Amino acid sequence: MKGDLSMSDFTEQLKVIVGEQYVLTEQEDLLTYGQDWSKLYQADPLIVVRPASTEEVAAVVKLCAQNSIAVVPSGGRTGLSGGAVATNKELVLSLERINQISHFNAVDRTVTCGAGVITEQLQNFATEQNLYYPVDFASSGSSQIGGNIATNAGGIKVLRYGLTRDWVTGLTVVTATGEIMRLNHGLIKNATGYDLRHLFIGSEGTLGIITEAIMRLTTPPKEPSVMLLAVSELANVSNILEYFQSKIDLMAFEFFSQAALDKVLEHRQLKAPFEAASEYYVLIEFETVSEATTDEALMAFEYAAENGWLDDGLISQSNQQAEELWQYREGISESISHYPPYKNDIAVTPSKVGEFLTAVDDFVKSHYPEFETIWFGHIGDGNLHLNILKPAAMALEQFKQTCAEANPDIFKILASFNGSISAEHGVGLLKRDYLNFSRSESEIRLMRSIKQSLDPKNLLNPGKLI
Amino acid sequence: MKGDLSMSDFTEQLKVIVGEQYVLTEQEDLLTYGQDWSKLYQADPLIVVRPASTEEVAAVVKLCAQNSIAVVPSGGRTGLSGGAVATNKELVLSLERINQISHFNAVDRTVTCGAGVITEQLQNFATEQNLYYPVDFASSGSSQIGGNIATNAGGIKVLRYGLTRDWVTGLTVVTATGEIMRLNHGLIKNATGYDLRHLFIGSEGTLGIITEAIMRLTTPPKEPSVMLLAVSELANVSNILEYFQSKIDLMAFEFFSQAALDKVLEHRQLKAPFEAASEYYVLIEFETVSEATTDEALMAFEYAAENGWLDDGLISQSNQQAEELWQYREGISESISHYPPYKNDIAVTPSKVGEFLTAVDDFVKSHYPEFETIWFGHIGDGNLHLNILKPAAMALEQFKQTCAEANPDIFKILASFNGSISAEHGVGLLKRDYLNFSRSESEIRLMRSIKQSLDPKNLLNPGKLI
Numbered sequence: 045m046k047g048d049l050s051m052s053d054f055t056e057q058l059k060v061i062v063g064e065q066y067v068l069t070e071q072e073d074l075l076t077y078g079q080d081w082s083k084l085y086q087a088d089p090l091i092v093v094r095p096a097s098t099e100e101v102a103a104v105v106k107l108c109a110q111n112s113i114a115v116v117p118s119g120g121r122t123g124l125s126g127g128a129v130a131t132n133k134e135l136v137l138s139l140e141r142i143n144q145i146s147h148f149n150a151v152d153r154t155v156t157c158g159a160g161v162i163t164e165q166l167q168n169f170a171t172e173q174n175l176y177y178p179v180d181f182a183s184s185g186s187s188q189i190g191g192n193i194a195t196n197a198g199g200i201k202v203l204r205y206g207l208t209r210d211w212v213t214g215l216t217v218v219t220a221t222g223e224i225m226r227l228n229h230g231l232i233k234n235a236t237g238y239d240l241r242h243l244f245i246g247s248e249g250t251l252g253i254i255t256e257a258i259m260r261l262t263t264p265p266k267e268p269s270v271m272l273l274a275v276s277e278l279a280n281v282s283n284i285l286e287y288f289q290s291k292i293d294l295m296a297f298e299f300f301s302q303a304a305l306d307k308v309l310e311h312r313q314l315k316a317p318f319e320a321a322s323e324y325y326v327l328i329e330f331e332t333v334s335e336a337t338t339d340e341a342l343m344a345f346e347y348a349a350e351n352g353w354l355d356d357g358l359i360s361q362s363n364q365q366a367e368e369l370w371q372y373r374e375g376i377s378e379s380i381s382h383y384p385p386y387k388n389d390i391a392v393t394p395s396k397v398g399e400f401l402t403a404v405d406d407f408v409k410s411h412y413p414e415f416e417t418i419w420f421g422h423i424g425d426g427n428l429h430l431n432i433l434k435p436a437a438m439a440l441e442q443f444k445q446t447c448a449e450a451n452p453d454i455f456k457i458l459a460s461f462n463g464s465i466s467a468e469h470g471v472g473l474l475k476r477d478y479l480n481f482s483r484s485e486s487e488i489r490l491m492r493s494i495k496q497s498l499d500p501k502n503l504l505n506p507g508k509l510i
Numbered sequence: 511m512k513g514d515l516s517m518s519d520f521t522e523q524l525k526v527i528v529g530e531q532y533v534l535t536e537q538e539d540l541l542t543y544g545q546d547w548s549k550l551y552q553a554d555p556l557i558v559v560r561p562a563s564t565e566e567v568a569a570v571v572k573l574c575a576q577n578s579i580a581v582v583p584s585g586g587r588t589g590l591s592g593g594a595v596a597t598n599k600e601l602v603l604s605l606e607r608i609n610q611i612s613h614f615n616a617v618d619r620t621v622t623c624g625a626g627v628i629t630e631q632l633q634n635f636a637t638e639q640n641l642y643y644p645v646d647f648a649s650s651g652s653s654q655i656g657g658n659i660a661t662n663a664g665g666i667k668v669l670r671y672g673l674t675r676d677w678v679t680g681l682t683v684v685t686a687t688g689e690i691m692r693l694n695h696g697l698i699k700n701a702t703g704y705d706l707r708h709l710f711i712g713s714e715g716t717l718g719i720i721t722e723a724i725m726r727l728t729t730p731p732k733e734p735s736v737m738l739l740a741v742s743e744l745a746n747v748s749n750i751l752e753y754f755q756s757k758i759d760l761m762a763f764e765f766f767s768q769a770a771l772d773k774v775l776e777h778r779q780l781k782a783p784f785e786a787a788s789e790y791y792v793l794i795e796f797e798t799v800s801e802a803t804t805d806e807a808l809m810a811f812e813y814a815a816e817n818g819w820l821d822d823g824l825i826s827q828s829n830q831q832a833e834e835l836w837q838y839r840e841g842i843s844e845s846i847s848h849y850p851p852y853k854n855d856i857a858v859t860p861s862k863v864g865e866f867l868t869a870v871d872d873f874v875k876s877h878y879p880e881f882e883t884i885w886f887g888h889i890g891d892g893n894l895h896l897n898i899l900k901p902a903a904m905a906l907e908q909f910k911q912t913c914a915e916a917n918p919d920i921f922k923i924l925a926s927f928n929g930s931i932s933a934e935h936g937v938g939l940l941k942r943d944y945l946n947f948s949r950s951e952s953e954i955r956l957m958r959s960i961k962q963s964l965d966p967k968n969l970l971n972p973g974k975l976i
Contacts, residue, residue: 151752151861152892174756198699207699210676223952229928232891233664233673233857235712235936236948237975238957242708246701263759286617290640293729334800391699395617425698426618462695470701482702486689491704493963498956509703 049111058093061103066141068092077138078130080121081183085473089116089130094138098216098224098255101137105253106222108135114506117249119159119191122183124387125472127195127248127508134506139190142255145169153261154213154230159190159254166259175261178205181468182377190254196246198468203424204295205262207468208245214258215241220251220499230258243494248470249505251498265331268295269338270366271345273357274322278398280353284326285394285424287353291344292337296329297424299397304376304418311379317372318356326354327373329366376420377429384440385418385431386447390458391467394426400461404430404454412450414438427467430454455481471509479510515577524559527569532607534558543604544596546587547649551939555582555596560604564682564690564721567603571719572688574601580969583715585625585657588649590853591938593661593714593974600972605656608721611635619727620679620696625656625720632725641727644671648843656720662712664934669890670761671728673934674711680724681707686717686965696724709960714936715971717964731797734761735804736832737811738824740788744864746819750792751860751890753819757810758803762795763890765863770842770884770897777845783838784822792820793839795832842886843895850906851884851897852913856924857933860892866927870896870920878916880904893933896920921947937975945976 049057058067068077069091078087090113095101108115116130118138130136142158145166149155153175157166163177163184170177179192181199191197192208193215205211214230217240227241228234244252275281285297302321309316317325332338341359348354360366392400401419408417414435421428432450434443455465459481466475466482479488491510495502515523524533534543535557544553556579561567574581580600587594596602608624611632615621619641623632629643629650636643645658647665657663659681663674671677680696693707694700710718741747751763768787775782783791798804807825814820826832858866867885874883880901887894898916900909921931925947932941932948945954957976961968 149859149861151748152859153755154859196701196705198701202698206676209705210672219952219956225950225952225956227953230859231857231928231930232668232860233888233893233933234930234948235662235664235932235934236930236941236945237712237714237937238709238717238960239662239675239712240953240956242705242711245708246703246705248703251704263756282617289619290729334802336800391697393615393618393620393696394698395615422699427699462697464697464700464702466701467699468701471703475702479702482700484691486685486691487693487706490685490691490706490964494704494960497959497963 054107054111055091057107058091058104061107062093062095062100066094066096068094077118077136080123080126080128082124082126082129082474085126085129085131087129087131088133089136090133092136092138094141096141098142098218101218101253101255102222102224104137105218105220109221109501109503112501112503114503115253116505117190117194117253119188119194120162120183120186122187123191123195123470123472124389125466125470125474127470127472128191129473132507137253139188139255148173152230154258155261156256156258157189158256159188161189163187163189163192170261171264173261174264176264177211177259177261179208179211189257189259193245193254193257194247194249195470198425198427200296200298200422202422203297204293209242211260212241212245212257213260215244215254216256217244217252217254220501220504225252248472248509250495250509251504253504265295267332267363268329268366269332269341270360270369271328271341271357272317272369272372273326273328274318274355275324275326275353276322276355278324278401281324281326281423282395282398283351283353284348287348288328288344291340292330294328294330294424296327296422298327298373298421299423300325300373300376300420301418303416304420305372307379307418308372308375312371312375314371317358317369320355322355325372327369373420376418380418380431380433383433385433386443388430388454389427389467389469390430390463390465391425391427392458392461392463394423396461397423397426397428400457400463401428403457407453407457408432412446451478473508476509520573520577521557523573524557524570527573528559528561528566532560534560543584543602546589546592546594548590548592548595548940551592551595551597553595553597554599555602556599558602558604560607562607564608564684567684567719567721568688568690570603571684571686575687575967575969578967578969580972581719582971583656583660583719585654585660586628586649586652588653589657589661589938590855590935591932591940593936593938594657595939598973603719605654605721614639618696620724621727622722622724623655624722625654627655629653629655629658636727637730639727640730642730643677643725643727645674645677655723655725659711659720659723660713660715661936664891664893666762666764666888668888669763670759675708677726678707678711678723679726681710681720682722683710683718683720686967686970691718714938714975716961716975717970719970731761733798733829734795734832735798735807736826736835737794737807738783738835738838739792739794740784740821740823741790741792741819742788742821744790744867747790747792747889748861748864749817749819750814753814754794754810757806758796760794760796760890762793762888764793764839764887765889766791766839766842766886767884769882770886771838773845773884774838774841778837778841780837783824783835786821788821791838793835839886842884846884846897846899849899851899852909854896854920855893855933855935856896856929856931857891857893858924858927858929860889862927863889863892863894866923866929867894869923873919873923874898878912917944939974942975
């Protein structure tokens with residue numbers, strides 16, 4: 045405690061604000077709430093507080109500001125970059141009790157969500173209203189809207205629906221001084237100066253605590269159709285993307301390598317989709333708007349085949365078949381989790397994916413010939429998940445260290461492509477020291493200056509991001 | 511000149527940077543470049559400079575910073591809020607020579623535009639590539655991309671395609687110190703900290719000078735169909751919006767009153783669209799994806815008719831008919847320009863449009879019974895253009911003064927609906943003093959603090975916005 049208050053007085057005051065049972069001090073709770081899915085850092089929070097409203101959050105933050113206690117906001121803690129871990133005696137402010145869905149408006153197609161609303165809860169709510177919340181990813185069953193916004197979460201349908209940012213029409217934020225700001229009020233058009241909403245989105249809790257958001261919903265898509273294409277040459281993936289998107293609206297354009305497919309087939313005991321193996325696979329999902337759409341897709345397939353862009357292909361004839369084809373892509377992460385893999389979530393512009401992937405492959409092969417590389421990702425968005433598998437013979441610690449040493453070289457390649465060192469997982473602690481590979485010195489200086497003016501005492505999620 | 515340089519030395523140095531013929535000092539040029547379409551302020555710039563590249567802009571801004579000369583960035587000057595006027599001996603920095611379209615990438619569907627590229631030039635370029643730039647508005651033939659971004663321009667297809675913000679994947683900005691920042695590099699996914707791009711978008715030249723942008727393009731829509739609906743009750747406009755958008759993807763959902771229609775009919779010598787007059791009209795545009803879409807639209811029409819939501823309706827059978835129906839909406843501005851009208855570009859959430867419009871109408875009728883009010887707008891986005899016509903018997907100056915006196919009352923009503931005092935025209939000089947009706951004290955304080963950290967000497971478009 046840097047202020048005048050003793051720890052026990054501080055705890056008492058917290059209990060007055062949120063109620064006794066919502067202030068947690070047991071070691072088990074500290075470890076649970078101080079950690080995220082990255083599991084890379086030692087949790088060591090001071091205390092855990094679970095407020096029930098924006099007003100309670102504001103009161104807690106004010107008390108922390110008075111006593112110079114740092115605050116780590118905590119959502120579903122599904123992050124993979126250590127953005128929500130508390131390693132340094134911070135107060136963990138869990139938003140999970142602010143989980144109400146309210147103020148649904150059918151004309152505006154908006155709904156107010158507490159920061160603690162689970163992504164899937166919002167998706168289900170939308171479905172009940174015959175509407176659709178399109179941001180979706182593997183952790184939708186656990187991740188929370190507040191965290192999604194704080195990291196501007198993406199996922200598998202960005203190509204069609206954009207990122208979380210694109211669905212936020214209003215934002216309630218508690219600032220470092222405990223002030224409550226209500227931004228944009230659900231408006232579609234509002235040209236009244238700096239859009240602070242967009243500044244808080246993706247700021248990983250370092251500028252303010254998101255407590256509530258007005259989210260947009262949309263018309264549900266019609267049944268999906270899925271095509272799986274086998275491709276030998278990386279360069280043809282770009283050709284396929286360009287041609288298909290000129291013919292049909294794509295929902296997803298996913299990619300994986302034969303090595304990735306092999307892992308899934310083994311892990312899930314599946315039959316290979318094609319008789320012969322290819323180097324790469326592209327999975328295309330599109331909305332089956334009408335028979336004409338399917339015809340267009342089949343014609344695009346034929347065109348691609350005639351041009352020698354692909355070796356083989358499959359198209360789903362039912363929802364079940366569509367799901368079966370998705371398995372080859374969705375099963376990858378799980379199938380390699382036991383190695384464990386070194387993971388890197390990176391992006392370039394879609395047209396540069398082939399060249400970039402080859403450059404990294406060449407680098408890994410020549411410097412780390414013992415490493416197996418598994419590639420997959422949302423490459424319609426230029427987003428690749430690079431996974432390097434630990435060789436069985438190598439000790440985990442040595443593997444981690446070797447990978448950490450490779451990081452700057454991989455990021456250097458990425459920087460030469462003007463790429464992003466974090467496509468959709470944020471910066472957190474994991475990539476903070478590499479930020480300069482994706483952001484210029486003057487950008488980082490400006491980010492620091494914004495941080496300084498919003499949080500001069502550096503109490504909001506300190507040490508994360510910058 | 512506040513620095514050590516004399517005016518003639520300063521001018522000489524500018525000439526060295528941009529070339530002699532691109533430094534303008536003639537009174538006629540000063541008046542032209544110092545003014546925008548608002549025509550409300552007396553132009554009085556120091557000098558006009560027309561650089562040809564980002565590097566030249568940076569050099570000019572650096573020289574201005576050294577000499578404490580304020581800079582007003584200047585695009586197509588089609589603004590209606592005095593955001594680009596120079597009234598106080600500023601240097602006007604015209605971006606019009608930075609008008610190259612380059613680096614088109616068919617896979618990424620992106621293209622680099624100089625700030626001086628005319629909106630229509632980008633639209634035409636997209637069409638030549640079998641693609642589409644969807645942001646469109648009345649001034650597309652004159653407005654420039656840099657200005658569109660600086661004001662986050664909207665227009666008639668926001669409902670379907672969003673605002674200018676949604677199409678910017680990269681931004682080159684010159685800061686107040688003359689540094690060049692290249693933001694986001696065209697990436698779709700980039701979770702590496704504060705998205706400074708979104709901070710500059712809509713900042714009206716007060717935080718940095720936009721010199722170049724990477725713009726996204728999309729698939730062109732199929733032929734448009736247009737429906738014109740006659741509606742008696744304002745409340746039914748919401749019902750129509752909700753029902754139609756649940757059935758078909760809307761491109762535009764426009765609105766005008768009978769009074770507005772009367773002006774167009776008279777001005778363009780057109781026949782009334784329906785035999786009987788109604789209170790209000792709704793114009794719906796949608797993409798004719800297939801016959802099924804038209805069927806859905808017709809069924810929605812029948813459903814609306816059965817529910818008594820509308821009095822009558824028309825649907826276009828050809829492109830030409832679609833354009834003819836649009837005339838009733840697009841001709842309004844021109845038909846009332848000679849009064850002249852007091853204009854106000856405001857927004858609420860779409861569901862509140864009816865209630866808000868009624869509240870303003872009631873206020874105007876009771877306080878200013880001599881005023882005629884003309885309503886129209888993009889109400890699918892909640893965006894209304896309020897126009898009050900000058901009574902023939904009232905002198906222009908008195909009319910202007912009376913309207914200025916009414917402003918705070920109208921904005922007070924707007925604030926009670928959590929609305930925006932500027933939907934898509936920006937703040938500029940015109941609405942600066944009313945900002946507090948749409949933004950809270952703490953928001954304005956934060957905006958000032960951001961301005962202070964990016965432009966501590968207040969040299970970038972000073973006096974505008976905040």
